[in-house]
Amino acid sequence: PPRSTLFPYTTLFRSAHKAPNGTVTFLSTIARDITERKRADEFRRLQSAALNAAPDAIIITDRTGVLEWVNPAFTELTGYTAEEAVGRNPRDLVKSGKHGSAFYKELWETILAGRTWHGEMINRRKDGSLYTEDQAVTPILDASGGITHFVAIKKDITERLQLEAQYRQAQKMESVGQLASGIAH
Numbered sequence: 001p002p003r004s005t006l007f008p009y010t011t012l013f014r015s016a017h018k019a020p021n022g023t024v025t026f027l028s029t030i031a032r033d034i035t036e037r038k039r040a041d042e043f044r045r046l047q048s049a050a051l052n053a054a055p056d057a058i059i060i061t062d063r064t065g066v067l068e069w070v071n072p073a074f075t076e077l078t079g080y081t082a083e084e085a086v087g088r089n090p091r092d093l094v095k096s097g098k099h100g101s102a103f104y105k106e107l108w109e110t111i112l113a114g115r116t117w118h119g120e121m122i123n124r125r126k127d128g129s130l131y132t133e134d135q136a137v138t139p140i141l142d143a144s145g146g147i148t149h150f151v152a153i154k155k156d157i158t159e160r161l162q163l164e165a166q167y168r169q170a171q172k173m174e175s176v177g178q179l180a181s182g183i184a185h
Contacts, residue, residue: 057133057154060140063147065089077133077156079126094123096130111137111150120157131158 014029051058057074061067070085078085080093099121110117116138122130133154140149 054153057152057156059085059090059152059154061090061150061152063149065091065150068149074154077125077131077154078123084126094125096122096124098122098130107137111139112147114139114141114145114147131156132161133157 014027016024017026017028019025052071054071055073057077058071059067059074060069066087066089067085070080070082074085075081078094085093107117107119116136118136119134120132121135122132124130134157135152135154137150137152139147140151142148
């Protein structure tokens with residue numbers, strides 16, 4: 001059945017009622033307003049596009065930490081495709097071995113208590129190279145307040161940390177130079 005271009009309805013049922021001589025006397029149509037559903041679908045598409053376009057890596061895990069979704073920035077950061085990552089635990093992919101069990105215990109205690117964990121973590125790319133990320137892990141709650149998933153947003157800060165270290169080293173060298181100059185005079 002044709003859809004109206006004037007109204008945001010979808011036609012569910014349309015029938016023609018005819019007189020005994022075969023002429024159509026009236027049409028009956030049952031329609032359902034789908035405006036809200038269309039708006040909700042468009043909003044979901046917008047959310048999906050935004051998550052996929054985000055410059056920071058974003059992952060969604062189940063309550064046990066198994067990856068259910070990763071955005072393209074995660075793939076770019078780690079070298080793992082979505083197909084390689086989904087269904088696995090991040091520790092099996094990117095754990096560097098640079099943090100002790102107390103570090104991970106504190107992270108899990110925080111997020112299982114329903115709070116956001118924020119910190120820096122050294123992880124390993126697929127090629128074995130290390131990187132440092134600034135990460136926030138937030139619980140996702142169901143309608144009754146129970147944790148169902150976690151979302152993590154990860155930003156690679158390796159280059160920034162290297163530049164800060166170079167700057168500190170340059171400041172030290174400048175201080176040593178000034179001290180040596182002062183002693184020489």
